[in-house]
Amino acid sequence: MMPKTDDLVLFAQVIELGSFSKAAEVNGLTNSVVSKRIARLEKVLGTTLIYRTTRRLTLSEAGRVLYQQAQLVAQASKDAFEAVSGFSQSLQGHIRISVPTISGELILAEAIAEFCELHPIISVDMSLDNRFVDQIKEGYDLVIRTGHLEDSNLIARRLLDSRWTICAAPNYISRHGKPQTPEDLLQHNCLIYSYQESGARDWLFTQHGKIYPLRVSGNFSTDNAAALRKAALAGHGVAYVPRCLVYPDLQAGSLVELLPHQVGKVLGIYAVYPYSRQPPRKIKLLIEHIRSRYMDIKHYF
Known part of the structure; x- marks a missing residue:
């Protein structure tokens, strides 16, 4: 026996809304009817989908897999009705x-x-x-x-590319000198943006068309980009950040871009x-x- 489509849609709603009672209210049903239909779905599939407690619902492994597919069924049903109704x-x-x-x-x-x-x-x-x-x-x-x-x-649509930049305040450069090569950064205090996918201290550079990492060091790290920008503006070190974060500072001269043709980090921004x-x-x-x-x-x- 195949699961009923409306039971799959109801199952997705229960999970999205977080309770049987909210799903019942949305659909004009009683709690017992919703419970019976989810139980029917579990019986047809021969597995437990939802673990019920007094405070919350927890999906089983099978429930997590089914939920992803049930969402597609619910969306397809919605699209079909909207196409006909003009909604x-x-x-x-x-x-x-x-x-x-x-x-x-x-x-x-x-x-x-x-x-x-x-x-x-x-x-x-x-x-x-x-x-x-x-x-x-x-x-x-x-x-x-x-x-x-x-x-x-998931589906991702690329919106644009985000280039990163290395920068420092003029007063930092006047005190510590301006790096001429990526390797010069090994002698500088590098401010670390710790919230990255990987290698917060591994700054990426390009050479002969290839990307390579350089491990830097410094005495300050943060997972907050605004805090990192403030530390750089105050002259406490060299920062490697998304260019959009500091673009006005670069235009105003509050920060100076370093090694602009050798920075190798470019990330796509996606919807x-x-x-x-x-x-x-x-x-x-x-x-x-x-x-x-x-x-x-x-x-x-």
């Missing part, structure tokens, strides 16, 4: 989005608030977080991330969303809006 031509509902702190503070907070003003019956909940969130498990509709995509259950044949129109329009705002200040990157 897809209107923009309404709620979007949960996670964005990196630098881009969030630099441009995305204003850009997303502007999007909400343009589409007043859409609400957006924006979280600023550098970590690679579990988009499906944590229920994000859209994630903006800098780095590399590995999860095959990431769960796999489906046709993402909701509101998500597609939000991605386009975000991309256009990035393009407005692409010289920062």
